[in-house]
Amino acid sequence: MAEAHSAAALSFSLTHDGVSVSYDQELLRDFWHGYVRGIKRRMGRFNNHFRAGMFPANPLTLAVVVGLISIFSAIGIDVSFGVVPFLQNYVLYYVFGDGLIGRTISLLLASALIWFALVQMIRLSLKMLLCYKGWMYEQPGKPISSPTKLWLGILAVISKCGPALHSFQGALPHLPVPSLDETVKKHLRSMKPILSEKEFKELEVHSDRFRLGVGRRLQRYLTLKSFLSINYMTDWWEEFVYNRQRSPIMINSNYYGFDTLNDCPTTVQAARAANITWAALQFRRKVERQEISPFSIAPRTKVPFCTMQYERLFNSCRLPGEECDRFAQWDDAKHVAVFYNGVWFKVPVHNGKRLLDACELQAQFDEIIKSDPKPTEGEEHVAVLTAGERKPWALARKEFFSTGVNKTSLRAIERAAFCVILDDEEVFYDPEDHTKLDAWAHNLLHGKAYNRWFDKSFNIIISKNARFGINTEHSWGDAAVTAHFVEFVLLKDVVFEGYDETGNTKGEVKVKMTPERLKWHITEPLQKQIDTSLSVANALIADVEMALLPWNEFGKGLVKKLKCSPDAFMQMTLQLTYFRNQNKFSLTYEASMTRLFREGRTETVRSCTVESCDFVRSMLDPKTSRDERVRLLRIACEKHQDQYRDAMTGRGMDRHLFSLYIIKRYLEEESPFFDAIFPPTYLLSTSQTPLNQCDDEAEMKHLSPDKKLKLVSAGGGFGPVADAGYGVSYVISGENHITFHISSKRSAPNTSSAGFKADLIKSLREMQTLFVE
Incomplete structure (x- = not known):
């Protein structure tokens, strides 16, 4: 066309x-x-x-340097360290002679060179400043050490210089390679709670031989890689953990995020879709203009984090490959891909001059819904190819989507800013009936398999009754960035943009654009592959069980009275629940981030420790006093916090061991140590959803606590990581509210999300008794 x-x-x-x-x-x-x-x-x-x-210099500082050097030069004082005379007499003299033009150009060039050198010295100093991580280990409630006070003061001054999104990127330190001895020692200690005495002694032998033998060689190669790369781990992590996996990414990799559980601001599906889409495009604009704050809100200060993942959020897609997928991103996208009633549409969001307003987007969504499109044979299920096995999808994409209308339509979806799904189901939150919330979670995690484009960086999902959710592909980035994005979208949608008295978007339509229906040519061989992918996806959907628990009896407000970290407290609660549910301890994964370093992704905190096991046993022993339980809880929480700090500051062990294992595979080395421990099986995989990442937004500073609470979502969740394990995500969304998302596989004989939820309720109430004097 x-x-x-x-x-x-x-x-x-x-x-x-x-x-x-x-x-x-x-x-x-x-x-x-x-x-x-x-x-x-x-x-x-x-x-x-x-x-x-x-940064932190600016064009004004260049003008100041030019002015100072020019003034001193005019009175016969050379402050350019000889650069001006050298340029004037030995470089520009042969072109301009010794006149005013040559002297002026010499002054300008010398000033620029000196300014550039000063900027680089400042940037190097800033990089050295950000290498300091002592602030992470300051104890809450105790006096701050002098080095940390000085560090905080300098950072506070720098933060007033108006940093942009990527201002600190070049100054962020590289992820350090941990000590091999320290990593092996930490790993050995992490395995002690789950191994028998005989198994532990065998692992001690393997660990010592590895540490003194092949491990040294692998460590040298890894150290060399760290010198030659921005981040020694990230490229391998993305390739081997995500892109080389051939199993479906639906449920196994993609995760979801929730709308607020408060009353929905409208029941008009097209209006909510328009407002959410408009808000998402505003966030994209802020990313492009680098207007997002580069700081993470820490308890004591604002700390700069790596912002690389924000760039990958929009106009991007995971593309299937026969052996390895790849991440693709395009410079610009002036449309979104919309799915409704089995049909895909290309919906323009820009008219060539400006982004469309929310009311202009709603006009297009209304047009799609009112047209009541009917899918042609096979058209409705095209997207299920992204929900099936990766290699068949790669082969089908190459064979059936490389020419004609299929290629055109596929490009329109993959190169869209993102996908918007106008769902045909209603979802609900009923405090008296949590099964409705469970059904909502299932809807966001996998839908019907064919009504999501799982390869896209994210799908915005608008239910028939106008509830909002998101399904996110994992390879491009982690949940913290998605959570920030969702928080911003809800802020714009619920608080600032809003709806009129009829539930429609506000404003007047000044530009009318027309959505374009995407067409497909479904041949018989392609239909067979679609049917195969649908069968695989349906089997996955039938096997996953979700159970959500919104908990309102207490929250972080009460936890702080025990002088414990709320996150560590929740991890101890989950340890107690898992032992009650399985009658054993197991390796536990908690996701931590390494974005204090350039291109940092995640690190593992192994929450099952010797200290946590001691605490769990005390809770199950009726003879143990409350004071003793509280003492053991604080010890376990402090150990957990130390591990979390180590993970965030580049001293974690799992990513280090992962990288050594990759090198071992490249070198085809033999290692009984890795044979015994790799890959680790985390039967309990956990994650906390971050909140309050929009506190730096100017609009947020004037909101009342009640309005801020309306923005709080129910967090998000993910599918089970291990066949016989649990996936548990939680969000501590207020002084008295926590939401848990529990997933497991129905085919596993030892797991039940509903059973884990019942045990979790019991554990939470037992933990609550620790607060009572």
Whole structure:
């Protein structure tokens, strides 16, 4: 269609009067606006990267350096360390002579060189400053050490210089390679609670031989890699943990996020979809203009984190490969892909001059819904290819989607800013009936398998009754960035944009755009592959069990009275629950981030420790006093916090062992140590959803606590990581509210999400008794 319009926009014909040129002014004007927009975007990106690259300096400091060097030069004092005379007498003299022009250019060039050198010295100093991690180990409630006070003071001054999103990227330190001896020692201690005495002694022997033998060689290779790469772990992590996995990413990899559990601001599906889409595009604009804060809100200060993942959130897609998938991102996208009633649409969000307003987006969503489209044979299930095995999808993509309408439609989806799903189901939150919340979680995690494009960076899901949710592909980034995005979207949608009295978007439609239906050519071989993928996906869906628990009896407000970290307290509660449910201890995974380092992703905190086991046993022993239980709880929580701090500061063990294992595989080395421990099986996999990441937004600073509480979502969750294990995500969303998301496989004889939930309720109430004097 676009090619036909181009042909009609400009045409030539030969007449008796000469060559006749006809053209469509409106279409050519659109071409011109698109060209100008591209130029503006490139100039804007250059300006943003230039400013970020010289932070905390700015163009004013360049003017100051030029002025000072010029003034001193005018009175006969050279403060350029000889650079000005050298340039004037030995470089520019042969072009401009010894006149005013040569002297002026010499002053400008010398000033720029000196300013650049000063900026690099400042940036190097900033990098050294950010290497300090002592602030992480300061004990809450106790006086802060002098080095940390100084560090906080310097960082506070720098934060007032107006940093952009990527201002600290070049200054962030590289992830350090931990000590081999320390990693082996930590690993051995982490295995003690789950091994028999005989198994532990065998692992001690393997560990010592590895530490003194092949481990040294692997460590040298890893150290070399750390010198030659920005982050020694991230590229391997993304390749081997995500992109090389051939199993379906639906349930196994993708995760979901929830709307707020408060009353929905509207029941009009098209209106909610429009407002959410508009808010998402505002976030994309802030990322492009680097207006997102580079700081994470820490208890004591604002600390700069790696912001690389924000760039990958939009205009991106995971592309299937026969052996390894790859991540693809495009420079710009002026449309979103929309799925409704079995049909995909390409919906423009930009008219060439500006982003469309929410009301203009709603007009398109309304048009799609009112048209009541009917899918052609096979069309409805095309997206299920992204829910099945990766290799068959890669082969089908290569064979059936490389030409014709299939290629055009596929490109429209993969190159969209993101996907919007107008669901045909209603979802609910009923405090008296949690099964409805469980059904909502199932809907967000996998839907019907064919009504999500699981390869896209994220799918915005709008239910028939206008509830919002998100399904996110995992390879491009982690949940913290998605949580920030969802929090921002809810802030814009619920608090600032809002709806009129009829539940529709506000504003007047000034630009009318038309959604384009995407077409597909489904051949019999393609239909067979679609049916196969659907069968695989349905089996996965039938096997997963979700159980959600919104807990309102206490929250972090009460936990703090015990002088414990709320997160550590929840981990101890989960340890107690898991032991009650399985009658044993097991390796436990808690996700921590390493974004204090450049291109950092995640690290593992092994929550099952010798100390946590002692606490769990005390809770199950009726003879143990409350005071003794509280004492053991605090010891276990402090141990957990130390592990969390180590993980965040680059002293974790799991990613280190993972990288050594990859090198071992490359070198084809023999290692009884790795044969015994790799891959680790985490039968309890946990994660906490971060909150309050929009506190730096100017609008948030003027919101009342009640309005802020309305924005709090129910967090998100993920599918079970191990066949015989549990996946548990939780969000501590207020002084008196926690939401747990529990997943497991129905086929596993030893697990039940509903059973774990019942045990969790019992554990929470037992933990609550520790607060009572």
